[in-house]
Amino acid sequence: DIRLTQSPSSLSASVGDRVTITCRASQSIDKYLNWYQQKPGQAPKVLIYAASSLQSGVPSRFSGSGSGTDFTLSVSSLQPEDFATYYCQQSYISPLTFGGGTKVEIK
Amino acid sequence: QITLKESGPTLVKPTQTLTLTCTFSGFSLTTSGVGVGWIRQPPGKALEWLALIYWDDDNRYSPSLKSRLTSTKDTSKNQVVLTMTNMDPSDTATYYCAHRHTSAWYYFDYWGQGTLVTVSS
Numbered sequence: 001d002i003r004l005t006q007s008p009s010s011l012s013a014s015v016g017d018r019v020t021i022t023c024r025a026s027q028s029i030d031k032y033l034n035w036y037q038q039k040p041g042q043a044p045k046v047l048i049y050a051a052s053s054l055q056s057g058v059p060s061r062f063s064g065s066g067s068g069t070d071f072t073l074s075v076s077s078l079q080p081e082d083f084a085t086y087y088c089q090q091s092y093i094s095p096l097t098f099g100g101g102t103k104v105e106i107k
Numbered sequence: 108q109i110t111l112k113e114s115g116p117t118l119v120k121p122t123q124t125l126t127l128t129c130t131f132s133g134f135s136l137t138t139s140g141v142g143v144g145w146i147r148q149p150p151g152k153a154l155e156w157l158a159l160i161y162w163d164d165d166n167r168y169s170p171s172l173k174s175r176l177t178s179t180k181d182t183s184k185n186q187v188v189l190t191m192t193n194m195d196p197s198d199t200a201t202y203y204c205a206h207r208h209t210s211a212w213y214y215f216d217y218w219g220q221g222t223l224v225t226v227s228s
Contacts, residue, residue, distance in 0.1 A: 001170070034214040036154075043203055043218035044146075044154065050212045087154055091213030094167045096144075096156040 002026050002090050006099035012107040017078045021102045023071045023088035032092035035064055035073045038101075039084045047086075048073060078104070109133035111143075111204050111219035118225050119194050125224060129187040129204030133217075136162050136182050142207035143187045144215055145178065147200040155200075159207060160187055194226045 003026040013019050023033065031051040036044035046055045048064035051071055061076040075082055083106055088099040115127035127145075134141055145157040159167045160178040168176045177190045187204060201223045205215035 032212065034212070036215075038154075043205075043221055044215075045218070046214055046216055049208070049210075049214040049216075053212075055216070089154075089156075089214065094159075095169050096159070096213065098146075098154040098156065100153045 001095055002029060002093065002097050004088050004090055004097055004099035006086075006088060006102050008102060009100065010103040010105060012105050013078050014107045015078055015080055017107075019075045019078050019082075019104060021073045021086055021104075023066075023073070023099050025069045025071075025090055028068045029090045029092035031067045032090055033064075033066065033071045034089045034091060035062075036087045036089065037082075037084045038087065044087060080106075109206055109217040111206060111217060113202060113204050113219045113222040115202075115222055115224065117223060118227065120228050121195055121226060123194050125189075125191045125194050125198070127189045127191075127202055127204075127222065127224075129189070129219060131185050131187070131204075131206070134206060136160075136180050136185070136187070138162055138209075140209040143180070144205045144207055145189050146203045146205060146215070147198075148203070148221075149197075149200040152200075157191075157202075158189060196226045198224070199226045200224060 005024045033051045035048040038044040052064045085103045111131040141162045144159040158178045175192045201221040203221045206217040208216040
């Protein structure tokens with residue numbers, strides 16, 4: 001199975017900050033990497049697919065980059081509604097796997 | 108508009124079999140490329156993919172749970188059913204079903220609200 005390691009596992013940030021989360025795959029997954037946002041009590045919501053494609057309806061302050069084994073999710077200017085947990089997911093090969101999550105908290 | 112909703116028992120006893128139903132609308136599981144996945148999340152923990160069923164009856168399962176999982180579809184009812192045998196307290200989790208985007212990128216673009224299943228005697 002492909003293991004996805006996210007870092008950091010949690011971070012504290014202020015509104016307006018730029019935030020970057022990384023996801024490292026245990027082997028190359030090309031660009032088959034997706035990012036989800038999950039708020040407490042809610043289902044995950046896809047933000048980025050194929051490493052860097054913005055899902056329809058997602059604010060442009062979210063962006064993704066990377067290929068191979070190293071990927072990043074960035075939020076250019078953190079908004080109050082962005083405090084949540086973020087997960088990466090690889091769809092290169094079955095079994096599909098998720099990262100351990102990064103919780104973004106208010107500083 | 109695509110919607111999905113999970114239903115099933117909220118409490119099961121250890122060793123029992125769990126049966127969850129995902130009822131969906133806005134797409135058909137007879138359409139080429141369509142798939143519905145199951146993902147679970149233990150309280151306070153990360154997401155875990157369980158299974159994926161495709162329009163052509165192809166099924167994929169998590170290797171660690173494959174012996175316990177079965178996924179079937181009823182296209183006339185727009186439902187997918189997941190069964191998990193020999194439930195254990197460690198299977199306590201919120202179970203989600205999700206629509207797999209029909210592109211080759213295999214991401215889940217629509218999710219159900221999730222259903223919390225507790226395994227306890």
